[in-house]
Amino acid sequence: MDPLWRRVDELFNSALQQTESEREAWLASQTGVDPEVREEVYSLLAADRRHGELHGAAGAGASVGSPEPGQRFGPYRIERLLGRGGMGTVYLARRADGEFDQTVALKVMAAHLAGEEFVRRFRNERQLLATLTHPNITRLLDGGVTSSGDPYLAMEYIDGQPLDRYCDDRRLPIEARIRLFHQVCEAVEFAHRNLIIHGDLKPDNIIVTSDGTVKLLDFGTAKLLRDPDGKVTQFALLTPRYASPEQLRGELVNTLSDIFSLGVLLYEMLTGAWPFGDPKSTADGVDRVLHGRAAGAPAQAVSETAAEERSVSRERLRRQLEGDLSNILLKMLDGEPAQRYGSVREVKEDLERYRQGRPVRARPHTAWYAARKFAARHWPAVTATGLSVIALASLTIVSVYESAQARAQAARAQRLSEFAKNTFLSASSYWVSPLHGQHDAIQFSDILDNASDRAGKEFGDDPTAEADLRATLGFTYAMLGEPAKGETQLLLGLGKLPQIRGGAPGIAARLYLGLCDARSFQGRYADALAACREAVAINRVNDRGQLGYALHDAAFMAVNADEPLAEAETMYREAIQFLPPSPARARISLAILNGRLGMLRLRQGDLEEGQRLLRDAEPVLRGKGDPLIEIVPVWYASAFGEEVRGRYPEAVQLMSEALDLVTRKRVAFMQADELALQLAAYEALAGNRGALSRLRDVEGRLPPQVVAPVDRIRHHLFAGIVEAHYGSKVSAERHLRSALAIQETEMSRQPDICVEVFVRLMELLRASGGEKEAAEAARQGLRAAALAYGSQFAGHPFVIEMQKGLP
């Protein structure tokens, strides 16, 4: 510590020994004090006083004591405490104004939550809840805000037992439990129809009266699907045990979250166990958050006690829970919202089918993970936060471990997993070192660097293991935004192949696919394509199951690397021959490929066929709940289709959705800024003034450091369009001409790109009176269009537009 600061510290503390009024005088009287130190202590003493004032002031408003029996809230007088929850406290209360004699459950919102904004929302919500009249939902009777500002709700008071206790006390067999659950579904379905999500379904919130009527409580914390401004509102505290994975991740939730919670509820009602292991074990909770652990087979979960409480033998209960009931439960509990039932009504219907012994709709799905990988490949949901970095870290370990184990080489697997573990152990010093005191201290690349250094040394005697490890390291680097380092690792890995007997084709394919990614992230699409072609060649012989996505990647690279579009089309079409085995996943993969093909058809001038392919792909990727991120290319292709046809507002709508989804899912690879540029261009075409500020925003935030010609052209084209409408005409022309220059020299095999640029250039020149120049642009554009569109030339909107520009 700096000696001067030490002195400040001492004097400050000694001064505090004096009474407050005497401190400054005391300080002045001290001799031999450096004037700088004295100044500092004065200033800190003043700050100390100020801190005290602010601290006291802030405290005064915040400390509202809890209500006492006898205290009144509006016309209600509190009798006793019923319970406490996240949002407030519930009391038994009676109406005290003599109007009615009525006992109510009075929910007093936590005072700290009360604020102007909260009270406003609270009022909105109260209105909405008041309309929620259903026999299985406790009625909201009244509500208000007391003079001291505490909001309260008066609810119908229900005398009964929580759902789980009710069932167990009566030893209800599962048929009776399903009937009770049916009532729960009725209530939730009704709420959903009224655009209300419960968001905190759990046995404590479900009361069964002595006559067997189910009543849902606590819609006071429900989420409204929309508030009047159309914004999604949420302010519930959830109960982790019943929360869906998306809720736990803090994402926006929808009705499918309630379906998950209903699944947990039904699972517990039927089996007496929590689907994810031991609800009290934090380790099981960790597994759920960290590894997305799937629900266990219901039949395996039942205990002797649980069977007794259901008035059957354990054996019989197990048999009852196998097959259809198990499929229904697991479908409700799917980690992927889109795989769950689409509505509570579907749940009810399937349970009804089960009851009547008819076949249910829920089916077990198999091997979806492998297939999902295919779907997710080009748009990995790698978020930009450290969170995903860590998730990736664990993935790295798992993949190193599993791929090694698959070859049944236990010793190597052991060694690799040791290596992975040590990698993280040795890196731990980075996490606490004061040298890395900033939040960018989570330098995952440090860890990877360290691992890369050691990989050669520790596995020098085992080229297979080293190549395998380098494949993982290389891919991870690439994903974390260090593709150049990734490339180095992958090339090192490839260098090991000649030493491996048999060449390890599986590892070789992984290395080449990784290399393809690493290079494409650097904008080197031609090099990426070369690597990908190797992977295709290997998989063609070695592993046809993986051939589909190697072909998809190769085609994608080909498009960006200025290969003729027809060549990419051939590869996409071949990929369709190698879809994943699971039907659900095959549908998704097919939709992705069709989306790609649709874009190619549009670019080749075949608008009908292009839009048909995109229309087919869209609903599959949109799914029932949240759309898959893979829908984004489909949306921007469709937006392009609309643009060509001059339907700009539709194009804006599609791009906004795409941008919204990418922002919401925080996908690092899908450049939100690129989508924003495209959106800005369509906004400008649609006559929306906001386009210019959006363009400036993107340009200001991220000086475009794009290397690939295809990306540079996109930027110039979109910027040119916006400038032409709302910015500087000079700058617009410069942008458009730059796009043309790049196309001519670097993307010459894809003439369709310059057609659009010529159209926009022609419009710009005509608007500024340059008739002759405009005609020249039109002539050149038409020449390119003839090349690009072939038989589709006549009647193409761009062609018609440019023909108008000829003298």
Added chain:
Amino acid sequence: MDQGMETGAVAVGNITQLLRQWSEGRDEAFRDLLSLAYNRLRLMASARMRCERPDHTLQPTALVGELYLRLAGAKLAGLKDREHFYGFCARTMRWILTDHAKARAREKRRIELLPLTEDIRWLGEREQDTFDLDRALSRLEEIDSRKAKILELRAYLSCTAAETADILNLSKATVDREMRLACAWLCRELRPEE
């Protein structure tokens, strides 16, 4: 809410031992360690909720989830003792909250998630506070790392003075004294006299 929560003291007592067991190769110790951390973190996360406004996006459970991921990823090895362990937790919390606030600011949305400590009730009343606290702590680290450490534990993990003293192996009186100057210093940084 229905789960019992470990008190800080119990957790503190076991951590050193668990860390040692884990570094000696007993993998289960890591899970136990996370369990201990979890309860503490949940408590802290729900406490943090108290000063949150209703339209928060980072729910307490998500907060804990994210901490989990980071803790699990860090594996906590080389964290020799409870001081390191809690220091790590506090630091992680600080990253998460600051990152979150930054992301919200980028999206031009209101920042609503605020650090909370009963010692500094004014902290968190302004939108800038989340960033400013982070920056101020970085400066304080350079001048006086012990005060920074104390402030970090108290502001981000809501540790009491006694817990802080226990974790850092100091007397409570020392923590109180250090905290007083740290608060004054922070107030001068974040709320300069107008």
